[in-house]
Amino acid sequence: MPRAALPVLLLPLLGLAVATAADCPSSTWIQFQDSCYIFLQEAIKVESIEDVRNQCTDHGADMISIHNEEENTFILNTLKKQWKGPDDILLGMFYDTDDESFKWFDKSNMTFVKWTDQDGETLVDTCAFLQMKTGEWKKGNCELSSVEGTLCKAVIPYQKKYLSDNHILISALVIASTLILTVLGAVIWFLHKRGADSDFTTVFSAAPQSPCDDNCVLVVAEENEYAVQFD
Known part of the structure; x- marks a missing residue:
């Protein structure tokens, strides 16, 4: 030959x-473990939580879900160093009144939580927020008038990964x-x-x-x- x-x-x-x-859609995304992340630094008016989700789904992703301490720390550090966002970041989580439990919008399992102590809270129509100062999560009302930015996450397909x-x-x-x-x-x-x-x-x-x-x-x-x- x-x-x-x-x-x-x-x-x-x-x-x-x-x-x-x-692995990620473009250079504007940041990869960590088996997922890609992007912070859409655009203030939008919100009529429902779906308006925020649409920001992510339009980019082939969903609102952020967090599954371990390492991921929580990565998001916190990246937001501080590379992304300019508000003090509290809306997480892709909602309270399911039928099951009386919190769930991720992307349908991934709830394997990790980092709640801050809050007494006398009402869970109906409740969303979750990541506190930039502490890295802890707090519960809040989903009825927002606007958000200053949206944190999105896309899981790398198994075959591609x-x-x-x-x-x-x-x-x-x-x-x-x-x-x-x-x-x-x-x-x-x-x-x-x-x-x-x-x-x-x-x-x-x-x-x-x-x-x-x-x-x-x-x-x-x-x-x-x-x-x-x-x-």
């Missing part, structure tokens, strides 16, 4: 890994497989070439030869001479 064919074989296979390098996390391994396996196939092809070609040369030598060696050696020729000559004498 010609050496120039090797890069040609690699290009379509390595393209899979290259195409999955960027898997390919991205393993694109180095995939590339290595592709290169190794291609090299093995290249070497195997060269060996097969060499053996085929060698077999063809061997067949030519065998045919040449099998050409008809005299059945007698020098002694045999001498005996035949003497017999012929003896026969002539008696004739």
Whole structure:
């Protein structure tokens, strides 16, 4: 196999890994663990909580949900360093009066909470807010007239995340497989070439030869001479 064919074989296979390098929708998003985050720094008038959600769903995301202390800290630090937002950030959470429990709008499980102590609170039509100063959550009324910004979160699809996390391994396996196939092809070609040369030598060696050696020729000559004498 010609050496120039090797890069040609690699290009379509390595393209899979290259195409999955960027996990988030654009550079304006920030990635943490298996999700992408963006703070839409736009004040909007609010008639219902759905107006806030629409800000995120229009970008292929949903309002923020938080599932562990590390994520809570990441959001808090990022808001302080890179995003300019209000003192309290609206979380993507609502109180379900049917189940009498808080739930995330994105339908993810409630695996982590960080409530600040609040006594005598009314839970009907209640939303949650992240306090920038403390990192704790507080409950508040969902009937807002406006918000100064919306924090959105998009989960990286499993397939894209898997390919991205393993694109180095995939590339290595592709290169190794291609090299093995290249070497195997060269060996097969060499053996085929060698077999063809061997067949030519065998045919040449099998050409008809005299059945007698020098002694045999001498005996035949003497017999012929003896026969002539008696004739």
